[in-house]
Amino acid sequence: STGSDGICKGGARETLFVDGAKLQEQIDELAGFSDTPAPTVTRILYTPNDVAARRYVKTLMSEAGLSVREDAIGNIFGRWEGSDPSLPAVGSGSHTDAIPYAGKYDGVLGVLGAIEAIRALQRVNFQPKRAIEAVMFTSEEPTRFGFGCLGSRAMAKSGEIFDILRASKDANNVSFVEAARSAGYGDVEEKLESSGLGHEVYSAFVELHIEQGPLLEKEGIPIGVVTAIAAPASLKVGFKGDGGHAGALLMPDRNDAGLAGAELALAVEEHVLASGSVDTVGTTGVLEIHPGAVNSVPREARLEIDVRDIDEARRDKVVAGIRASAESIAKKRNVRITNFEVVNQDPPAKSGEKIVEAAKQAAESLGLEYKLMISRAYHDSLFMARITPMGMIFVPCFKGYSHRPDEFASVEDMTKGVQVLALTLSQLSSA
Amino acid sequence: STGSDGICKGGARETLFVDGAKLQEQIDELAGFSDTPAPTVTRILYTPNDVAARRYVKTLMSEAGLSVREDAIGNIFGRWEGSDPSLPAVGSGSHTDAIPYAGKYDGVLGVLGAIEAIRALQRVNFQPKRAIEAVMFTSEEPTRFGFGCLGSRAMAKSGEIFDILRASKDANNVSFVEAARSAGYGDVEEKLESSGLGHEVYSAFVELHIEQGPLLEKEGIPIGVVTAIAAPASLKVGFKGDGGHAGALLMPDRNDAGLAGAELALAVEEHVLASGSVDTVGTTGVLEIHPGAVNSVPREARLEIDVRDIDEARRDKVVAGIRASAESIAKKRNVRITNFEVVNQDPPAKSGEKIVEAAKQAAESLGLEYKLMISRAYHDSLFMARITPMGMIFVPCFKGYSHRPDEFASVEDMTKGVQVLALTLSQLSSA
Numbered sequence A, B: 001s002t003g004s005d006g007i008c009k010g011g012a013r014e015t016l017f018v019d020g021a022k023l024q025e026q027i028d029e030l031a032g033f034s035d036t037p038a039p040t041v042t043r044i045l046y047t048p049n050d051v052a053a054r055r056y057v058k059t060l061m062s063e064a065g066l067s068v069r070e071d072a073i074g075n076i077f078g079r080w081e082g083s084d085p086s087l088p089a090v091g092s093g094s095h096t097d098a099i100p101y102a103g104k105y106d107g108v109l110g111v112l113g114a115i116e117a118i119r120a121l122q123r124v125n126f127q128p129k130r131a132i133e134a135v136m137f138t139s140e141e142p143t144r145f146g147f148g149c150l151g152s153r154a155m156a157k158s159g160e161i162f163d164i165l166r167a168s169k170d171a172n173n174v175s176f177v178e179a180a181r182s183a184g185y186g187d188v189e190e191k192l193e194s195s196g197l198g199h200e201v202y203s204a205f206v207e208l209h210i211e212q213g214p215l216l217e218k219e220g221i222p223i224g225v226v227t228a229i230a231a232p233a234s235l236k237v238g239f240k241g242d243g244g245h246a247g248a249l250l251m252p253d254r255n256d257a258g259l260a261g262a263e264l265a266l267a268v269e270e271h272v273l274a275s276g277s278v279d280t281v282g283t284t285g286v287l288e289i290h291p292g293a294v295n296s297v298p299r300e301a302r303l304e305i306d307v308r309d310i311d312e313a314r315r316d317k318v319v320a321g322i323r324a325s326a327e328s329i330a331k332k333r334n335v336r337i338t339n340f341e342v343v344n345q346d347p348p349a350k351s352g353e354k355i356v357e358a359a360k361q362a363a364e365s366l367g368l369e370y371k372l373m374i375s376r377a378y379h380d381s382l383f384m385a386r387i388t389p390m391g392m393i394f395v396p397c398f399k400g401y402s403h404r405p406d407e408f409a410s411v412e413d414m415t416k417g418v419q420v421l422a423l424t425l426s427q428l429s430s431a
């Protein structure tokens, strides 16, 4: 007899074997594709190391017997066909790109973990009814083109994403289309829209990820079941003054764009703290001044600001406060605002009930304690939520560190995460 | 009969011909050796464009019949021999390196102007008693190795300059010695100390320069005679926090090094304004944050700060204030100070009386109004003052702009400046 997850009762589930050692080996190998030395990982969209990582993921998918396809912008799918191929599939995946000087688990666990979850189900001869697809999304991180989740936004046909991608250029003035072509996606321009998916493609989507926060580790709980993803917004702001010689230009005659930038960075912090909620966060992650010489009064400042909250209205109030501060600082310092761009201002997403339920049951059936939680980081699942019910499974990570080289999750915790994912997928694919 | 400047009275002096059009042509040609597009000029020590500029200067010197020599670090001298070669020479020159995105007059006028002044004296068959040397100093700007006036510091054997040069590395970890070698200075390491000069080499040094301030233009005065050069100091400060994910790391758990940097930049401004004197200036010209990704809490900040004053004690008080602020900010924000380096903290320099007198007389004899003034920018003359009496001649520049692409001095003003320089040199070489 089979249980609701399609796995034989009284044995198979308990002995579901996840090869944690192999998974760790693969994570380590993938970390080698980096633009910066170990232990840092830097893997930027469409660069040679990103292409190498993609090749590696496709190889693992093929070795797992999955049929591999790529869409026009490089989202990668490894499909384990179901007994009823006409049914919407169950998807699971994440990203393998990494911001500069980051670590090796963010995103990677969700891609390699999905493949290993499929392998674990194959080992117990599980036969999915709905197809199960392992997914690697193109550029979850905003590093190269200034906004994140390119792949999942395209899948969800979010906003003006295709027009935005066609118009996007990186800091070196390389267009998205040129960059994609250089990575082997030759028909990206003509076929861009074909990356968009309808609501009939997936019946559910599940993303396994390190928590990127300290709660699970602190409380000693191995599994987080995500009930909602916080609402992210990001801004680009530019100030311009007149610059001049640091010795000769007297203080009353200056309009120092660098100091305007410094003030705005501090204003971001003030507005966030003024929200009064620990759930509001704001960061000036980029602050560049130009020309950047010790003896030159800064003529330009360029900021990139990230604001998130689980409460969309509260987040929008912070964004409005930042705009007001930019204006008052510009006025006070007699600099011009050359740019105030809301790059994205997305709503939060709630997890699908059936996915939360499946994940909870999976953890329970494995005897693993779990915690219902909010994801403060955003993920491709935020956009997948627009075309299918989604859910996320978190595993603890060292001190909550992420986006740093000492980002770490133990093999034991990752193994438990993949076990929960496997059972969740088996249940969703059987429903 | 000859006047005190050695030029025939009653004719030659009034008709002293300075070829301003040619000078402008040369300035324009030199501006073409730039790492960034016109109208910006970027010419960094020992790069191919710096080497090209050096070649150009040496060619002009040779064409003027000067005997050209270079020292171990690339200070360039073009000597017009005097009738008594045993006497200390009169030097005149400046620099041709340019900070990123700068203009084409800063420094360049003083190098090409010195050569043209010699040519003007040659045209009237002036015969110097003391040799007159046109000088191009190596790296007045601090761009590459973080401190300026490398060439003149070496000539003056200032502080631990030779040890510092041997130990210096640029931002790409290229050592000063390697960089100099790549520019053709093969024996730089062995012969470094030979760049140092004694007090017997020059009897006087004069530098022609654009004002880099607005006063001459505002008051409609064509010539500034500099009586003192302000005291410069520069600092490097580094902060380090723990970084983390911009979405997941809650505000109370952060120690954002970028915000510490922003606060210190604003504190620099506060300390400077608190001096109460318009003569105190302070600039955070470099503020870099790391890793510099929109979704990453800054882990490191690196600042370069410039403080100057004509009053050394008042300047030192500002430097002390910045140090205290760095410490209190680090404590408050729980970040570490990884670096607090006083790169240089030089005393001001007074011009030599005989040079001020010669320049005043030169202006008067040409019927040009002049103004006694302070140089707030520092120059190689600040260090030449340690081995010889020095002076500077300023010409007006557009709105006082400098270190920007719209830096500008008119041919008419530059021509007058070179005329005053020529007469000053003739007088000093005859004394």
Ligand SMILES: [Mn+2]
Binding pocket: A106, A141, A403
């Ligand atoms: Mn990430």
Ligand SMILES: [Mn+2]
Binding pocket: A095, A106, A107, A140, A209, A379
């Ligand atoms: Mn991620």
Ligand SMILES: [Mn+2]
Binding pocket: B106, B141, B403
């Ligand atoms: Mn300069």
Ligand SMILES: [Mn+2]
Binding pocket: B095, B106, B107, B140, B209, B379
């Ligand atoms: Mn200069």
